[in-house]
Amino acid sequence: MSDAAQPTDEHVPTDDDFEPIEVFPESTEMDLRPGADNCYKCSTCDTNCPVAEVDDEFPGPKFQGPEQWRLKRQDDHDIDDSVMKCSNCMRCDHACPSEVPLSQMHNTARGEYVEKQMSKRSLEYWRNRLLSNYRTMAHLGSKVPRLTNFMMGLGVTRVFNEKVLKITSEREFPAFATETFREWWDARGGYATSRERARAAREARGEKTTAETDKRIAYFHGCYSNYNTPEVGKALVRVYEHFGYEVMVPDQRCSGTPMYANGMLGDAERAAKTNVPELAAAIEEGADVIASCTSCSMSLRQEYPELFDIDGVHEVSNNTWEGLEYLRVHEDLKGELEGTTTDLPNLAYHAPCHARNQGLDGQAIEVLSAIDGVEAHDVGDSCSGISGTYGWKAENYDTSMKIGEEMFEHMEAADATHGLTECPTCSMQMEHGTGYDILHPLEILADALLDGGETQSSSGTGPA
Template structure:
């Protein structure tokens, strides 16, 4: 909640830079936009009861406003406060409760994966989901994997000099375990063993759906579990950029303890970690040739981490492989946002711009870290989408064969 003397909105000049760059505001007039619902509303209601504008539901917390503001206003913190106040005042829908528990959905859906995947494609089932749950029937859902990553990889400790504790996140665990496998193999190629600490969903879907208390519970669980590895000399590595953003940014914002800070300092995105190794002269550059051109799609939650674009810095070492950033804006999937019926049309309008950008690039494949961005890319583009770890794995495998 906004604190009594929180004046972070004060430098706002009302120049609208955030609003014109906002991916949602640029496709619809139904959303008040970051300036209007962030600094402007906060200034208007400072030191009095907050005014809750229901249009705040359209804020996806992508953070583009923060990286845009020429005056240094933390815009998305102000819109996040409003989203939280709205959830508290009006409650959340059953549908949002389900979406916020991506992990439980993942566990259940994976357990019956062959059935789930078929049912999710089945028109009457999608019709029922739309009517009962408010999930858009036209939306393609990610597949679930019966042999999920936690079943495949149970190693609890590592014995190499550098040790990595892997936070796989719901997507790599239940939907696309191939990413987890690739990550472990890439680390092995760099003489690093990977351990799997006990972990729960990072909490991002909960924060995004107004389930603040559950989100904080998960955050505290992860902080405790992951810090015990940090204390044993492990580096914490993540392949999902929304999970890594949660620990680097949201945990500091919502939990804010010394432990949360200590964890944030030990967390790396997988490519960020490899770039770190490279700078220390420890990265295995024995990479095999890949004749492939790729368009990189940068997830919003990657951009918000202030780490540049480590996937480009690392993958450029692969011989024969070329990759350029498509410079596309938000894909419109925005985690759980794009599954919701009432948000689907906005999601698609945003998605079309991303689709255009990917088509303009004219590359063989698309590469992105984010599973949810991949979901939108899979629905709207013809190209196959990979995680950077999958590309690196392919390259290392070629090097071994030669």
């Protein structure tokens, strides 16, 4: 007897029928309990948690992850509210000797908590939504950058933020660039210009110059290098073109990192539904995806496939690289840098937690040391403490600064001229805690490899 042959009245309960199905929620929520199988309770994750070290209200990643999941029954909805204290630095992932999917567990639990337990009318919810949708705010702000920068600096705005939104007034909002990266890119002539430049570079390098090259990348600039530090994006474009790569800049939205940290998985998924098809299309055209922000590359590589079921998500994950990493593996970067110099030789480098998770923590120093005279000091393996939007919340500010204390101290002791990191929010924290100007390794690379930047004006028109 097949299903179809089944009498249909079997499915229609009468009043007398026991109706146990109602105890089960009709959902396909992610069940991460099997992930707890990997945990052998060694607590290595807990000892790496920068939040648990300074705030005992946070019970640590082991409890928030495998323990909480293992204790769960299908119809339990008791995510402990302390999950909102997790800053999503993902150091626990990096620590766990047993491959427990800790950050995935945290992200999912946090999403469930925000969805089921946090009031959608609360100020906290809307504040978190505002912070995690930085791109929306930045998009508006960058339309009138000078006015916005002025407004955000006003005492009254900061008081409003602190008192009403609970966004700390201790921090200064990052200034918006007067020209976004994309504005620069478009003005420069977009992909057509890049293709020409890359071809010229390949010719100069004695490589094949035909149109059919596999030297093509799709740049995922993320929000910050678009709106706030376009010079990082420009440096990436120039460095890649120098090596003969054609740069594409697909349409894109936020990578999702700030949204995971705030449990706004819906927002993150909506953004991913733009990013994945766009990037997948670029991959289809022979490009590899390159990010300059290590949290963006982390998100595309790890969180996307863990959290979202979107066509092409695995192709994107498997073809995404961080900016320096890609060159290092595909070019003789060391050879190229030998004999070069830079005006920025004394650097205090902080490896962002998310870079650490991709095995990139030693990379910047190893690569940059090849430049003559460069002294780059690693300021240690501590967390900067800001973790994206975490340190912006008034209630987390003190914790965030406590976590950062070790890094600040090591930076000051390093006696450098500049700070160096790949992560935009770490760079805010480094600057905030020490007063250093902070650079991205790609900027140093550009400085060393290219003489005086682009021959054409950086904001000008591209070559015809």
